[in-house]
Amino acid sequence: MRHEGENEVTLAELRARIRRLEAGGAAEGGRAVWPLGAAALDAALPGGGLARAAVHEVLPARTEADDGPAAGFALAVLGRLMRQVSGPLLWIARRQDLYPPALGGFGVDPARLLLARAGDDAAALWSMEEALRCPAVAAAVAEVNGFDRTAARRLQLAAEAGGVTGLLLLRRHVAPRGRQDPSAAQTRWRIGALPSRDGGIAGLPGKPRWRVELLRVRGGVPGDFEVEWDDATADFTLAAPFRDGAAATGKRARSG
Amino acid sequence: MGSEAKGLALSAVDPRAAAAGLTPGLPLAEARGQVPGLVSLQADPAGDRAALTRLASWCGRYSPWTAPDGEHDQEGAAGAMIDASGCAHLFGGEAAMLADLVARLERLGFTARAAMAETPGAAWAVARFATTAATPWRIVPPGALRRALAPLPPAALRIGAAEAETLHRLGLRSIGELETIPTAALAARLGRGVARRLDQALGRLEDPIDPLRHRTPLEVRRGFGEPIGRREDLAAAIESLAAALCRRLEESGEGARRLMLVLHRVDGTLQEVTLGTSRATRDPAHLKRLFAERLDGLDPGFGVEIMTLAARAAESLTARQTGFMRERDRTVDLSGLPELVDRLESRLGAGMVTRPRACESYLPERAVAAAPPFVTAYPAAFAKGPPRPLRLLDRPQPIEATALLPDYPPVQYRWRRLLHRVSKADGPERIAPEWWREIAAGATARDYFRIESEEGRRSWLFRAQGRWYLHGAFA
Numbered sequence: 001m002r003h004e005g006e007n008e009v010t011l012a013e014l015r016a017r018i019r020r021l022e023a024g025g026a027a028e029g030g031r032a033v034w035p036l037g038a039a040a041l042d043a044a045l046p047g048g049g050l051a052r053a054a055v056h057e058v059l060p061a062r063t064e065a066d067d068g069p070a071a072g073f074a075l076a077v078l079g080r081l082m083r084q085v086s087g088p089l090l091w092i093a094r095r096q097d098l099y100p101p102a103l104g105g106f107g108v109d110p111a112r113l114l115l116a117r118a119g120d121d122a123a124a125l126w127s128m129e130e131a132l133r134c135p136a137v138a139a140a141v142a143e144v145n146g147f148d149r150t151a152a153r154r155l156q157l158a159a160e161a162g163g164v165t166g167l168l169l170l171r172r173h174v175a176p177r178g179r180q181d182p183s184a185a186q187t188r189w190r191i192g193a194l195p196s197r198d199g200g201i202a203g204l205p206g207k208p209r210w211r212v213e214l215l216r217v218r219g220g221v222p223g224d225f226e227v228e229w230d231d232a233t234a235d236f237t238l239a240a241p242f243r244d245g246a247a248a249t250g251k252r253a254r255s256g
Numbered sequence: 257m258g259s260e261a262k263g264l265a266l267s268a269v270d271p272r273a274a275a276a277g278l279t280p281g282l283p284l285a286e287a288r289g290q291v292p293g294l295v296s297l298q299a300d301p302a303g304d305r306a307a308l309t310r311l312a313s314w315c316g317r318y319s320p321w322t323a324p325d326g327e328h329d330q331e332g333a334a335g336a337m338i339d340a341s342g343c344a345h346l347f348g349g350e351a352a353m354l355a356d357l358v359a360r361l362e363r364l365g366f367t368a369r370a371a372m373a374e375t376p377g378a379a380w381a382v383a384r385f386a387t388t389a390a391t392p393w394r395i396v397p398p399g400a401l402r403r404a405l406a407p408l409p410p411a412a413l414r415i416g417a418a419e420a421e422t423l424h425r426l427g428l429r430s431i432g433e434l435e436t437i438p439t440a441a442l443a444a445r446l447g448r449g450v451a452r453r454l455d456q457a458l459g460r461l462e463d464p465i466d467p468l469r470h471r472t473p474l475e476v477r478r479g480f481g482e483p484i485g486r487r488e489d490l491a492a493a494i495e496s497l498a499a500a501l502c503r504r505l506e507e508s509g510e511g512a513r514r515l516m517l518v519l520h521r522v523d524g525t526l527q528e529v530t531l532g533t534s535r536a537t538r539d540p541a542h543l544k545r546l547f548a549e550r551l552d553g554l555d556p557g558f559g560v561e562i563m564t565l566a567a568r569a570a571e572s573l574t575a576r577q578t579g580f581m582r583e584r585d586r587t588v589d590l591s592g593l594p595e596l597v598d599r600l601e602s603r604l605g606a607g608m609v610t611r612p613r614a615c616e617s618y619l620p621e622r623a624v625a626a627a628p629p630f631v632t633a634y635p636a637a638f639a640k641g642p643p644r645p646l647r648l649l650d651r652p653q654p655i656e657a658t659a660l661l662p663d664y665p666p667v668q669y670r671w672r673r674l675l676h677r678v679s680k681a682d683g684p685e686r687i688a689p690e691w692w693r694e695i696a697a698g699a700t701a702r703d704y705f706r707i708e709s710e711e712g713r714r715s716w717l718f719r720a721q722g723r724w725y726l727h728g729a730f731a
Contacts (some may be wrong), residue, residue, distance in 0.1 A: 072731020087590060087593070105643070117604060117605075118608075193713050195711070203681065
């Protein structure tokens with residue numbers, strides 16, 4: 001029964017997609033994007049930015065330790081989007097530990113934030129799917145511990161149907177290999193903390209710096225970057241290919 | 257049987273016991289002497305009241321306005337009041353409605369008597385004093401109140417036992433006789449109570465029913481010839497009710513904020529489902545979707561005979577500013593957003609979708625409160641100040657940390673057994689307790705530090721009374 005229901009939904013989505021394509025919508029790759037404002041990152045993405053009507057995944061390099069950087073990168077990217085699109089940012093999570101006073105530093109107005117508390121991953125993913133079908137929403141984020149291929153595909157179809165951007169923020173580290181890649185998402189990013197450069201005065205923490213790995217991107221080039229975020233201007237101040245001893249290990253892990 | 261000052265006594269008797277000459281108030285020992293083999297049960301007044309309330313709710317199948325009625329009853333013959341104005345036609349007329357009511361109650365195991373009259377007092381009197389087992393229900397036609405009441409004993413006026421006793425002693429055996437006494441004389445002898453009850457029964461004085469639920473003009477109902485129970489049937493019934501309710505809302509220019517669906521089941525029990533909406537709505541498709549989320553929770557039992565859907569709180573539909581717009585953007589269409597919020601809350605639970613609101617508090621964990629998703633005036637933005645973490649632990653976690661000097665940031669700290677060496681730090685930022693509520697609880701000032709570990713982990717730590725805590729994480 002369940003499978004029939006899902007197939008019906010999928011079929012309806014596919015029809016909607018065909019209708020859109022017939023109505024003169026651009027081809028899959030060339031749809032609306034929003035640039036991240038960092039040349040190195042945008043160059044790796046098809047169309048020079050992240051696809052709007054799509055789902056993107058952001059993973060922490062290490063569980064908990066890199067949750068701050070992963071959430072920070074997610075917000076930085078969404079902040080760029082929120083400047084272009086009206087509507088609320090729906091943030092769906094079980095743990096309500098996102099701290100709204102910090103959002104301004106990522107270009108996200110806390111007044112445009114809607115928080116939804118979901119009891120578990122299934123409820124969070126369901127909520128996200130509902131939100132992605134609602135064009136009044138600017139973007140929807142779901143914090144989850146994991147998801148399966150079906151869920152990812154449903155989300156992607158919902159994002160295409162509603163034209164809404166979805167972002168899956170994983171709270172748990174996901175091994176890059178050892179399990180098959182279940183992603184139906186447009187892009188998958190892995191974020192890890194890097195020591196900041198001295199912020200003017202020696203000994204003070206500087207601007208947040210991350211290692212940003214673009215693990216997969218449809219129609220683009222995966223890459224490995226060193227990125228710095230300026231929360232005063234809400235802009236990336238640096239995005240360069242990652243050059244460090246760790247890069248080699250990272251590459252090995254990916255190709256394995 | 258209940259316990260009174262003089263020991264155990266009867267508090268209610270069934271018809272067979274009454275036929276044997278037993279009356280309420282009789283001491284149990286005496287009753288046992290009169291009727292050997294008497295079966296007695298412990299009285300349960302709270303249980304009786306609850307059952308009576310359930311019965312009154314059940315009567316909601318006939319009218320949205322019902323009330324339990326038991327306070328005047330001596331004999332345990334408690335009842336329920338139904339305001340049937342404008343309802344009888346739904347059941348094929350008054351006679352058909354009463355016949356249906358009595359038949360259903362008997363099937364549920366009650367001995368039922370019913371009457372319909374222009375006043376609650378007259379209906380009460382006729383149901384209790386002018387019906388028999390053969391004719392368990394009666395209708396007092398309009399204008400026939402006085403004639404119907406005249407032959408009934410004064411006790412039929414919902415008066416106390418003492419008052420009834422006095423009237424009996426005065427030789428007044430019927431309401432008809434009572435009516436011949438001037439009101440002033442009656443009041444002088446018996447107080448205002450009896451005269452008031454008489455006036456109420458005859459419709460000369462207001463006699464409001466205190467309803468279980470406040471009367472809502474916005475209720476729609478559907479009865480089913482055959483009880484329904486299949487999921488699809490329930491869904492179809494809800495859909496048609498939603499459409500009917502939305503038409504009514506449309507007529508009155510209102511929208512529903514709270515909805516109540518009631519299933520009247522074959523076995524006489526009810527199931528109620530209440531839903532809230534974030535903004536007033538009269539969109540049938542939206543209501544249908546909201547209830548669809550609850551469909552799995554519906555238990556039709558052996559079948560549902562009647563369904564009612566009521567808009568519990570309706571208010572005028574107004575377009576309100578939401579504040580979700582990008583600056584200088586007034587064009588975007590945010591319709592669909594309230595419906596989304598409703599669907600999410602229907603699944604996640606009421607109050608699970610909120611907006612953060614800035615609060616005036618120095619304490620970081622109190623600087624944010626949850627506001628409803630749609631508020632008329634959006635509260636002021638968060639104050640600009642020193643950097644704040646992206647994640648805030650709802651409760652600061654105690655950690656081991658080492659600082660070289662008091663007021664200095666830690667040089668290292670341990671969190672979940674891992675040792676982190678601090679390479680950069682900023683602070684202290686002193687956050688004082690809110691003296692008006694914290695001092696008594698023993699709270700002290702906190703010295704916050706923004707620190708970065710050697711591997712780049714950025715955290716928010718504070719020291720209070722010589723102890724260290726982790727309170728948040730930066731990007």
